[in-house]
Amino acid sequence: xxxxxxxxxxxxxxxxxxxxxxxxxxxxxxxxxxxxxxxxxxxxxxxxxxxxxxxxxxxxxxxxxxxxxxxxxxxxxxxxxxxxxxxxxxxxxxxxxxxxxxxxxxxxxxxxxxxxxxxxxxxx
Amino acid sequence: xxxxxxxxxxxxxxxxxxxxxxxxxxxxxxxxxxxxxxxxxxxxxxxxxxxxxxxxxxxxxxxxxxxxxxxxxxxxxxxxxxxxxxxxxxxxxxxxxxxxxxxxxxxxxxxxxxxxxxxxxxxxxxxxxxxxxxxxxxxxxxxxxxxxxxxxxxxxxxxxxxxxxxxxxxxxxxxxxxxxxxxxxxxxxxxxxxxxxxxxxxxxxxxxxxxxxxxxxxxxxxxxxxxxxxxxxxxxxxxxxxxxxxxxxxxxxxxxxxxxxxxxxxxxxxxxxxxxxxxxxxxxxxxxxxxxxxxxxxxxxxxxxxxxxxxxxxxxxxxxxxxxxxxxxxxxxxxxxxxxxxxxxxxxxxxxxxxxxxxxxxxxxxxxxxxxxxxxxx
Numbered sequence: 001x002x003x004x005x006x007x008x009x010x011x012x013x014x015x016x017x018x019x020x021x022x023x024x025x026x027x028x029x030x031x032x033x034x035x036x037x038x039x040x041x042x043x044x045x046x047x048x049x050x051x052x053x054x055x056x057x058x059x060x061x062x063x064x065x066x067x068x069x070x071x072x073x074x075x076x077x078x079x080x081x082x083x084x085x086x087x088x089x090x091x092x093x094x095x096x097x098x099x100x101x102x103x104x105x106x107x108x109x110x111x112x113x114x115x116x117x118x119x120x121x122x123x124x
Numbered sequence: 125x126x127x128x129x130x131x132x133x134x135x136x137x138x139x140x141x142x143x144x145x146x147x148x149x150x151x152x153x154x155x156x157x158x159x160x161x162x163x164x165x166x167x168x169x170x171x172x173x174x175x176x177x178x179x180x181x182x183x184x185x186x187x188x189x190x191x192x193x194x195x196x197x198x199x200x201x202x203x204x205x206x207x208x209x210x211x212x213x214x215x216x217x218x219x220x221x222x223x224x225x226x227x228x229x230x231x232x233x234x235x236x237x238x239x240x241x242x243x244x245x246x247x248x249x250x251x252x253x254x255x256x257x258x259x260x261x262x263x264x265x266x267x268x269x270x271x272x273x274x275x276x277x278x279x280x281x282x283x284x285x286x287x288x289x290x291x292x293x294x295x296x297x298x299x300x301x302x303x304x305x306x307x308x309x310x311x312x313x314x315x316x317x318x319x320x321x322x323x324x325x326x327x328x329x330x331x332x333x334x335x336x337x338x339x340x341x342x343x344x345x346x347x348x349x350x351x352x353x354x355x356x357x358x359x360x361x362x363x364x365x366x367x368x369x370x371x372x373x374x375x376x377x378x379x380x381x382x383x384x385x386x387x388x389x390x391x392x393x394x395x396x397x398x399x400x401x402x403x404x405x406x407x408x409x410x411x412x413x414x415x416x417x418x419x420x421x422x423x424x425x426x427x428x429x430x431x432x433x434x435x436x437x438x439x440x441x442x443x444x445x446x447x448x449x450x451x452x453x454x455x456x457x458x459x460x461x462x463x464x465x466x467x468x469x470x471x472x473x474x475x476x477x478x479x480x481x482x483x484x485x486x487x488x489x490x491x492x493x494x495x496x497x498x499x500x501x502x
Binding site: 036056059083 | 150161162166167168171359362363428429430432452453455460482
């Protein structure tokens with residue numbers, strides 16, 4: 001089980017050919033209080049970099065992009081009811097969706113956790 | 125300001141800037157100032173604390189001005205040439221909300237006007253930060269001989285808002301209890317010569333405290349040390365005023381919108397309606413008589429999805445009838461709310477409309493404002 005990150009602060013935690021997608025702790029802290037999450041339909045096919053979900057804070061709406069290509073196989077409906085979970089536990093209960101990877105090679109274009117930590121140092 | 129490379133516009137600091145930074149605020153550029161959008165606890169916690177206890181806001185970026193002349197009648201007439209409110213009729217210590225109007229009756233800025241309790245040769249004005257340079261030019265261009273405009277840039281402005289504001293301020297300035305909503309008085313607050321008004325931008329009871337800039341830090345520290353008080357940034361200031369149904373300049377009102385369209389006709393007193401004589405009075409008196417073509421309304425969208433500024437408003441037939449000018453999540457209600465303009469035929473309470481958010485059609489109903497009841501001490 002490995003977690004990868006994008007420059008837009010999504011993460012994907014990969015187990016076999018599926019991955020759990022959400023936003024990083026840095027992303028939730030930058031957004032502030034999350035008040036609304038819009039999730040895709042299960043079965044939707046996403047291409048890497050396409051809009052996968054929308055997350056809204058008190059101040060603004062932000063897109064969540066698909067870190068890799070694949071089919072949405074599950075969404076976390078609980079965060080539609082209690083969006084604050086995204087702030088409280090972004091890497092755990094605050095996940096957005098699960099995706100079945102169509103091209104595992106795309107993971108090589110993402111950052112590892114260590115690379116992401118270094119990346120955060122360059123932007124803050 | 126420190127010197128900076130040519131071509132760059134350095135952000136200005138209020139006298140409290142270093143305190144915001146020390147409190148861990150997230151700082152953002154706003155109207156040319158580096159301002160706190162939120163502190164460590166976040167917008168929703170700050171919002172709810174203001175509704176429950178007391179929030180302390182740095183609003184020193186706003187423009188504090190004094191219109192100075194030989195007597196009350198002279199300065200009032202000078203200002204009445206620019207705004208539609210009855211200024212002449214203000215009693216000492218009374219404050220009124222008004223708008224600087226252009227010749228088409230559009231709003232150049234909205235402002236608070238106070239006739240001081242202690243001097244009859246001046247009116248105190250508070251204008252929006254983003255508009256203040258333009259306002260100063262506009263007012264000066266239109267002043268008659270003998271009336272001048274002073275910019276009080278040696279003063280800071282703090283807002284203390286919420287149900288505990290009176291108890292907190294009265295510990296340091298007992299006379300604060302004597303003020304009622306929209307009145308003001310000079311008073312010593314913990315030894316500093318302040319000018320305090322009972323007003324604000326949250327819908328709560330509260331005060332705005334004009335304090336000499338060099339005493340602002342000490343006053344901020346003193347009020348923040350009170351157990352009921354938490355600092356509140358611009359993020360919660362916006363969500364609080366949205367719930368209170370109050371206009372944000374540049375969004376809900378601008379140079380195109382008239383006070384009548386904006387639902388601000390209450391701020392045009394009877395004498396001015398009878399006499400006219402303010403910019404754009406032709407349009408505004410006509411709108412008061414026959415109703416405006418469009419009106420600012422409150423909207424309650426179904427579900428949880430916020431509808432933000434710029435969202436299209438459609439009628440049941442799918443025709444475009446207006447646009448959202450402010451919208452977001454209302455923490456007190458735990459639901460989204462919005463305000464915007466619609467053609468007057470669609471402004472009636474209970475009208476069912478549709479908001480188009482990211483291509484999705486969200487049903488919404490026209491509802492009265494404020495969304496959260498005001499709790500002013502009248």
